[in-house]
Amino acid sequence: METKELIWSIITLSEKELRRFLRIWVQTLVPPAVTTSLYFVIFGSLIGPRIGAMDGFDYIQFMIPGLIMLAVITAAYSNVVSSFYGVKFQRAIEELLISPMPNWAILFGYVVGGVARGVMIGVIVFLVSLIFYPNFEIANYGLTILVLFLTSIMFSLMGFINAVYADSFDDIAVIPTFVLTPLIYLGGVFYSINILPDIWRNISLANPMLYVVNTFREGMLGSSDVSIPLALGMMFGFIILFTAICLYLLNKGIGIRQ
Amino acid sequence: MSEYALEITGLKKVYDNNVEALKGIDLKITKGDFFALLGPNGAGKSSTIGIISSITNKTDGNIKIFGVDIDQNFPKAKSFLGVVAQEINFSQFEKVEDIVITQAGFYGIPKDIAKERCKNLLKKLSLWDKRHDQARNLSGGQKRRLMIAKALVHEPKLLILDEPTAGVDIELRREMWDFLSDINKKGTTIILTTHYLEEAEQHCNNIAIIDEGSIVEDTSMKELLSRLSIQSFVLDLEQEIQDLPNLSIFDLKSQDPKTLIATLTKDDDLNTLFNKLSEHGIKVKSMRNEQNRLEELFIRLVKEKDGN
Numbered sequence: 001m002e003t004k005e006l007i008w009s010i011i012t013l014s015e016k017e018l019r020r021f022l023r024i025w026v027q028t029l030v031p032p033a034v035t036t037s038l039y040f041v042i043f044g045s046l047i048g049p050r051i052g053a054m055d056g057f058d059y060i061q062f063m064i065p066g067l068i069m070l071a072v073i074t075a076a077y078s079n080v081v082s083s084f085y086g087v088k089f090q091r092a093i094e095e096l097l098i099s100p101m102p103n104w105a106i107l108f109g110y111v112v113g114g115v116a117r118g119v120m121i122g123v124i125v126f127l128v129s130l131i132f133y134p135n136f137e138i139a140n141y142g143l144t145i146l147v148l149f150l151t152s153i154m155f156s157l158m159g160f161i162n163a164v165y166a167d168s169f170d171d172i173a174v175i176p177t178f179v180l181t182p183l184i185y186l187g188g189v190f191y192s193i194n195i196l197p198d199i200w201r202n203i204s205l206a207n208p209m210l211y212v213v214n215t216f217r218e219g220m221l222g223s224s225d226v227s228i229p230l231a232l233g234m235m236f237g238f239i240i241l242f243t244a245i246c247l248y249l250l251n252k253g254i255g256i257r258q
Numbered sequence: 259m260s261e262y263a264l265e266i267t268g269l270k271k272v273y274d275n276n277v278e279a280l281k282g283i284d285l286k287i288t289k290g291d292f293f294a295l296l297g298p299n300g301a302g303k304s305s306t307i308g309i310i311s312s313i314t315n316k317t318d319g320n321i322k323i324f325g326v327d328i329d330q331n332f333p334k335a336k337s338f339l340g341v342v343a344q345e346i347n348f349s350q351f352e353k354v355e356d357i358v359i360t361q362a363g364f365y366g367i368p369k370d371i372a373k374e375r376c377k378n379l380l381k382k383l384s385l386w387d388k389r390h391d392q393a394r395n396l397s398g399g400q401k402r403r404l405m406i407a408k409a410l411v412h413e414p415k416l417l418i419l420d421e422p423t424a425g426v427d428i429e430l431r432r433e434m435w436d437f438l439s440d441i442n443k444k445g446t447t448i449i450l451t452t453h454y455l456e457e458a459e460q461h462c463n464n465i466a467i468i469d470e471g472s473i474v475e476d477t478s479m480k481e482l483l484s485r486l487s488i489q490s491f492v493l494d495l496e497q498e499i500q501d502l503p504n505l506s507i508f509d510l511k512s513q514d515p516k517t518l519i520a521t522l523t524k525d526d527d528l529n530t531l532f533n534k535l536s537e538h539g540i541k542v543k544s545m546r547n548e549q550n551r552l553e554e555l556f557i558r559l560v561k562e563k564d565g566n
């Protein structure tokens with residue numbers, strides 16, 4: 001394909017992905033806003049004042065970056081896994097396989113969809129959080145935006161891998177339910193690992209979600225439990241690794257071609 | 259550039275469950291041809307089409323589309339190709355218009371051009387009124403026509419039709435064939451697989467029959483049909499007859515008092531048959547083949563291969 005054609009094909013796939021989740025906005029954009037509002041009401045306004053300060057911040061203020069990350073990770077992952085598995089299930093994947101689009105461009109289009117939804121959800125949840133904590137000020141805009149995008153890319157790629165291997169709708173629910181959600185909840189969304197006993201603190205350091213959540217918290221609040229250069233390095237490393245895996249799977253046709 | 263739209267050499271496919279779907283087939287299809295690829299279920303047609311269109315990985319062999327080897331420049335080879343798959347393969351929740359325009363976009367065609375082509379195709383395929391409908395609301399025949407529109411929107415030079423008329427009613431089927439014949443006349447090479455053998459006989463110039471992963475016949479339609487040594491005709495008579503006339507040289511059977519079945523060999527002459535019938539005061543009102551000629555040959559060839 002010529003460069004112009006290639007660019008146009010990527011725009012087309014990205015548009016298709018955006019159109020997909022915007023068409024079903026009640027399912028894709030509204031639920032995180034509702035769930036997060038409940039978190040803010042229950043844990044922020046009702047229970048939060050009894051918990052007191054966490055790492056020197058009001059509890060509701062401390063929770064905001066974690067809850068945004070929770071929503072962003074879930075949105076980016078589930079967007080790609082459900083969309084790509086959906087085209088496999090409906091055989092619409094053939095539209096792409098028959099076309100001259102290179103595999104990296106197909107992956108790029110799906111990641112754009114995941115990132116768009118992840119970022120959009122991040123902004124929505126932040127706007128909701130302002131209702132409950134209007135005086136919130138972002139400490140480092142650059143780092144916040146960088147982590148928002150890196151996280152969305154990383155989990156979009158993970159969702160893609162999940163979708164490639166998935167043979168049923170059960171397969172696309174297993175990882176988010178039994179792996180991602182527990183790791184995120186135990187990754188410092190609701191607490192600082194400094195309040196944990198040493199043994200649990202050290203175990204928590206092996207949880208990759210901890211680095212994602214804390215780097216974002218560093219961007220939004222200027223406070224983190226982990227080394228930021230290490231966390232950013234890990235995120236870039238995972239993105240490179242997951243991209244390589246996705247391209248390998250696409251080139252081999254695993255889970256896609258017979 | 260190659261004189262062939264498609265060249266297949268030594269194509270093999272062994273699936274993970276060790277089923278050998280293709281045993282090294284060779285096939286050449288000339289540019290501008292309307293080609294029938296026939297075979298019983300499970301013969302290897304879909305595997306062949308799947309490999310050409312990159313939905314299935316090949317085990318061995320070579321494929322060139324308009325001289326471009328798919329192993330060397332698959333994107334270029336794919337740009338020549340349009341495929342109407344046997345099963346519905348678009349998102350059922352998207353609008354008809356979006357499906358066609360998006361497919362064009364995958365080939366790098368800008369939206370304004372894609373919109374124009376989409377409009378022309380949907381009008382020709384009687385789907386223009388449905389352009390804003392979700393695809394899942396279309397009837398079976400409309401979905402198949404949408405598949406054709408989708409396959410043609412990038413103006414491919416080679417169009418593969420895998421059972422294009424399955425589930426399409428007679429009137430629309432006729433319209434569809436007129437449309438496909440027209441694009442073939444304008445230069446698009448067409449490969450057709452179908453179970454409606456009379457359609458293949460009517461439209462295709464050349465034919466290959468595949469069975470158990472091997473090509474058992476690869477020739478022109480005319481040549482194949484000329485091999486038919488015996489043909490049976492159904493003769494509808496103007497008046498009822500009580501006794502079957504004895505015409506000695508023709509094999510005649512009575513189906514009912516107003517219908518005869520005449521079996522003729524290759525050397526028999528229809529005029530002689532009619533003259534003989536007239537001599538006995540029998541007038542023929544109309545006549546048709548008892549069975550589709552290609553169907554007869556197809557069954558015979560496949561049986562021969564099976565050793566029956």
